[in-house]
Amino acid sequence: MTEIIQEPCGILLIDKPAGMTSHDVVFRTRRLFSTKRVGHTGTLDPMATGVLVVLIGRAAKASEYVSHDEKSYDALLRLGITSDTEDVSGIIDPSSVIPVHKLPSAEEVLDIAPRFRGAISQIPPMYSALKVGGRKLCDIARKGGVIEREARDIVISRLDIRPHRLPSDYCLSVTCSGGTYIRTLCADIGHALGCGGVMASLRRTAAGGFSLAQCYTLSALEEMTYENRLSVLLPTEALFDDLPAVILQPFYHSLCRNGCELYQSRIGTHFEIGCRVRLCAPDGNFFALGEVKEYENGTAIKAIKLFSLS
Numbered sequence: 001m002t003e004i005i006q007e008p009c010g011i012l013l014i015d016k017p018a019g020m021t022s023h024d025v026v027f028r029t030r031r032l033f034s035t036k037r038v039g040h041t042g043t044l045d046p047m048a049t050g051v052l053v054v055l056i057g058r059a060a061k062a063s064e065y066v067s068h069d070e071k072s073y074d075a076l077l078r079l080g081i082t083s084d085t086e087d088v089s090g091i092i093d094p095s096s097v098i099p100v101h102k103l104p105s106a107e108e109v110l111d112i113a114p115r116f117r118g119a120i121s122q123i124p125p126m127y128s129a130l131k132v133g134g135r136k137l138c139d140i141a142r143k144g145g146v147i148e149r150e151a152r153d154i155v156i157s158r159l160d161i162r163p164h165r166l167p168s169d170y171c172l173s174v175t176c177s178g179g180t181y182i183r184t185l186c187a188d189i190g191h192a193l194g195c196g197g198v199m200a201s202l203r204r205t206a207a208g209g210f211s212l213a214q215c216y217t218l219s220a221l222e223e224m225t226y227e228n229r230l231s232v233l234l235p236t237e238a239l240f241d242d243l244p245a246v247i248l249q250p251f252y253h254s255l256c257r258n259g260c261e262l263y264q265s266r267i268g269t270h271f272e273i274g275c276r277v278r279l280c281a282p283d284g285n286f287f288a289l290g291e292v293k294e295y296e297n298g299t300a301i302k303a304i305k306l307f308s309l310s
Contacts (some may be wrong), residue, residue, distance in 0.1 A: 010233030069178030
């Protein structure tokens with residue numbers, strides 16, 4: 001008999017190195033796990049390092065449903081210059097360069113932090129993968145184009161600023177909502193200080209509820225046996241650990257898998273409309289993401305994405 005090799009499935013936490021795109025990491029991961037079904041939950045710029053949540057096999061279907069959108073970063077802000085990309089990898093505007101002795105004092109820099117905490121708006125940078133009218137902003141920017149972008153609401157729940165070794169440099173520790181551009185935060189802080197600023201380095205320290213301590217480097221993964229690589233995969237359910245779990249009895253489990261809604265009055269739950277839950281089989285194993293909606297006969301939970309085939 002021919003042995004059936006089960007496709008790998010789960011979450012791989014990678015400490016992305018500098019100089020690689022997120023797509024480069026996905027390509028390497030496909031080779032490491034011998035599968036084409038690989039995705040990720042949030043792009044990191046090539047110069048950035050740190051937490052990249054990679055989804056393998058059927059777990060790749062979860063990317064659009066990931067409930068954790070808060071991320072944390074350590075960044076280096078460099079004052080006294082501006083660039084077209086808002087970081088040091090771009091073309092520096094010579095007219096923007098300010099001598100060190102004319103830069104704001106450390107006290108002025110530290111005092112600016114409260115202005116950028118909480119709910120604020122941010123205009124996405126031209127050098128980003130965001131699409132406007134079906135075109136990526138970065139593609140437009142590379143051809144010398146600049147278009148108007150609408151400001152987006154973001155939340156910066158933590159922003160700590162500390163002086164670095166050089167008088168022009170400051171360390172930023174940031175925890176923010178998804179969709180926040182740290183490059184733009186650096187540029188906006190520089191603009192508010194009247195001296196300009198760019199991002200000199202970036203390291204993502206947490207994403208999707210996962211931390212750097214849980215991550216593996218690509219080189220470490222490449223040195224492992226295939227079996228050991230499989231053993232470091234986290235279950236897909238870990239993406240939704242913040243959601244309540246609903247363990248279904250066999251009858252309701254079968255109904256749910258066949259696309260039926262499960263009325264809360266019958267299964268004994270009382271979640272609010274819009275709430276998402278982890279749906280589990282009678283043995284407790286996660287098999288789908290569910291959402292509470294209003295139906296003709298009351299509120300019910302219905303699976304919005306299946307992650308188990310059996």
